[in-house]
Amino acid sequence: MSLTTDPPRGKTAEAPPADDYAQLKVVPVRHPWRWAAIVATAVLVAQFAHGLATNSGWEWEVFAEFFTADVVLKAVWTTLQLTFYGTALGFALGIVLAFMRLSQSRFLRTVAFGYIWAFRSIPLIVQLLFWFNLAYLYKELQFGIPFGPGFFSFDTMGLVGAMSAAVLGLALHQAAYAAEIVRAGVLAVDSGQLEAAAALGIPRLRQIRRIVLPQAMRSILPNAANEVISLFKGTSIVSVMAIGELFYQVQVIYGRNGRVVPLLMVATAWYILLTSALSVLQHYVERHFAKGATR
Numbered sequence: 001m002s003l004t005t006d007p008p009r010g011k012t013a014e015a016p017p018a019d020d021y022a023q024l025k026v027v028p029v030r031h032p033w034r035w036a037a038i039v040a041t042a043v044l045v046a047q048f049a050h051g052l053a054t055n056s057g058w059e060w061e062v063f064a065e066f067f068t069a070d071v072v073l074k075a076v077w078t079t080l081q082l083t084f085y086g087t088a089l090g091f092a093l094g095i096v097l098a099f100m101r102l103s104q105s106r107f108l109r110t111v112a113f114g115y116i117w118a119f120r121s122i123p124l125i126v127q128l129l130f131w132f133n134l135a136y137l138y139k140e141l142q143f144g145i146p147f148g149p150g151f152f153s154f155d156t157m158g159l160v161g162a163m164s165a166a167v168l169g170l171a172l173h174q175a176a177y178a179a180e181i182v183r184a185g186v187l188a189v190d191s192g193q194l195e196a197a198a199a200l201g202i203p204r205l206r207q208i209r210r211i212v213l214p215q216a217m218r219s220i221l222p223n224a225a226n227e228v229i230s231l232f233k234g235t236s237i238v239s240v241m242a243i244g245e246l247f248y249q250v251q252v253i254y255g256r257n258g259r260v261v262p263l264l265m266v267a268t269a270w271y272i273l274l275t276s277a278l279s280v281l282q283h284y285v286e287r288h289f290a291k292g293a294t295r
Helices: 032-054 060-067 070-101 106-121 124-132 162-187 191-199 204-241 246-257 260-289
Strands: 140-144 150-155
Touching: 060 260, 070 106, 070 162, 070 204, 070 246, 070 260, 106 162, 124 162, 124 204, 162 204, 191 204, 204 246, 204 260, 246 260
Parallel strands: none
Antiparallel strands: 140 150
């Protein structure tokens, strides 16, 4: 039994009239709270800018005097050197540690894990002070037969100075974090790529250099850039070793003239300026390695 009704004899069924979409009134979605948040943010920013411009406590004339002073520029250069050497040595060692952790050798995995565990557990300032006081712990180093006579030795007093201790401490500390960043990036690459490369007879080292690392860099770069920026700002911790980096030098200046706030703004402005430059560099490097990938 059918539930449909047939049209009367002699008449045909008419199609329902199509909707006339041109006659519909289109009303945009309203976001009142979004506009309220925009207005509140704009008011707060305007108030903050007004305070910077009108509050005499900022002492902008003192800021302008010391922002490009020779002693400050020299301190900025020292900060950049610490960042560059710490990053280069740290990531070079970190790459080795990452592949040691990915190795099939249990011995290599254990050594890499032990290193990463130790240097992530000890605070950076403690590591720096240990390296700075190496001569106190070991007055001389000998090379020879283990637990036997030494063939030659040298004094450690002049071996590790303040600058070299800072670079060594920063690099060894950075390597522990860089190793995990690189390892995570390598693990993000599909294992089928290596299987296909091995089937084609491509050597293992070339697989890593030409197939794995270019793809892993897409995952490595954002985290690596964060580590570099953190290291750049973290160089201020070496002020405990009386190294003339930016923050230490600013402390020395305001300790003499008492202008604390404008001198802190000098350091802040340089940190913001150089961090912004690193962020721009990160953008272009990421765009280079993202070629051919869906972003």
